[in-house]
Amino acid sequence: MAELRAVNHDAKTNKEISGIDMPVIGLGVWMMNQPGECLQAVTDAISIGYRLIDTARAYGNEKEVGQAVRDSSVPRDEITVVTKLRRVHAVGYESTIENCRLSLELLGLEYIDLYLVHAPPEDPTAREPVWRAMEDLLSEGMVRSIGVSNYGLHHLEHLKRYARVLPSVNQVELNPWIQRRELHQATRDIGALTMAYSPLARGQKAQDRQLESMCEGLGFTAPQAAIKWCIDNGAIVIPKSSHPGRQLENFQSMDVDLSRIIDEMNKLDSNHVSGWDPTVEP
Ligand SMILES: NC(=O)c1ccc[n+]([C@@H]2O[C@H](COP(=O)([O-])OP(=O)(O)OC[C@H]3O[C@@H](n4cnc5c(N)ncnc54)[C@H](OP(=O)(O)O)[C@@H]3O)[C@@H](O)[C@H]2O)c1
Incomplete structure (x- = not known):
């Protein structure tokens, strides 16, 4: 399967501190809320060939993700597990460390492949200590890679001033209807990958008439086109589905x-935000 390398660089020397190879497509598990739903969905996805799972403490299903990963016949080191520090926990150094430990416990795994700050901490003064803790989690080996999510241009600019280690990933909403060319470029400029969430705009664009008519007679569906558009733009993409x-x-x-x-x-770009957009927050 095609992979991209997510690299954490030293902010001063630009030297690679850590790098992990990740598949270009993964399964998102947000809104898998019924008991057992996430376990089944991740189990199905692994048997289809998915090797990257994107969860978060906020989704309430780290336990089921971990169980599916542990119970699968695929070796642990062949599956990339992504989880995130919940915004309400992104308040300082200690809270970041404690909540990463708890995520490891819930997942029942020895390490997290990619740990993300779910959104810029609401208190701007917490951003530096939270990131310092992320850097320490990386150096201690609890996580193999660290990144951010929902960071806008100004959040990345600010981060460059206090980071010792630059993020390997910025996970943001990205799809043909919200193309974010400038942010995608700024993410690449710090040596990070964009991870595209909500590639179908939370399903709002899964049956988009305009895209459907473009795909007519070409042998693929509109959702497939939207997902591939993200990959062709150099992003990792994490569509969610509970159905095999x-x-x-x-x-x-x-x-x-x-x-x-x-x-x-x-030409479909219309800055369509399907839900929240912390990239524009102060
Ligand atoms: N970092 C963040 O702040 C953030 C925010 C949002 C999402 N995410 C991550 O990104 C993942 C994906 O985003 P998302 O869940 O918002 O939305 P999405 O992947 O854009 O769309 C998911 C919706 O589309 C439906 N769907 C999936 N494949 C389809 C297909 N081929 N045809 C028709 N409908 C289809 C799903 O329904 P069924 O399940 O019924 O198939 C579901 O309702 C999340 O699960 C989460 O891991 C991160």
Whole structure:
């Protein structure tokens, strides 16, 4: 499967401190709220071939994700587990360390592959101590890679002033309807990857008429085109589905050739925010 390397660089020397190879597509597990739903979905996804799972403390399903990963016949080191420091816990150094420990306990895993600050801490003065704790979690080996989520241009600029280690990933909403060219470039400029969440705009664009008509006769679906658009733009993409049929459809988007419609797709950008957008917060 195609992979991208997520690298944490030393902020001063730009030397690689840690790097992990991640598949370009993973399963998102937000809104898997029924008991057992997430366990089943992750189990199905792993058997389809998914090797990256994106969860968060806020989703309330780290336990089921960990169980599915541990119970699968796929070796642990072949699955990338991503989880996130919840915003209400991103208040200082100690809280960051404690909540990472708790996530490890809930997951029942020895390490987290990628740990993200879920959104810029609401108190700007907490951003530096929270990040310092993330750096220490990395050096202690509790996590293999550290990154951020929902950081806008000004959040990244600020982070560059206090970070000793630069993030490997910025996870943001990204899809043909919200293309964020400037933020994507700023993320690359600090040596990080963009991880595209809500590639179907939380499902709001799964049956988008305009995209459906572009895909007509080409042998792939509109959701596959939206997902592949993210990959073709150099991002890792994490569509959510609780259904094996749609998980497979989404997974197979890797094989889609968008060359005949890419110019048209690039015109779909309408800055469509499907839910929250902390990138524009102070
Ligand atoms: N960092 C953040 O702040 C943040 C925010 C939002 C999301 N995320 C992450 O990104 C992941 C994905 O984003 P998302 O869950 O917001 O939305 P999404 O992946 O854009 O869309 C998911 C919705 O689309 C439906 N769907 C999936 N595949 C489909 C297909 N092929 N055809 C038709 N419908 C389809 C799903 O329904 P079914 O399940 O019924 O198939 C679900 O309702 C999340 O699960 C989470 O891991 C992160």
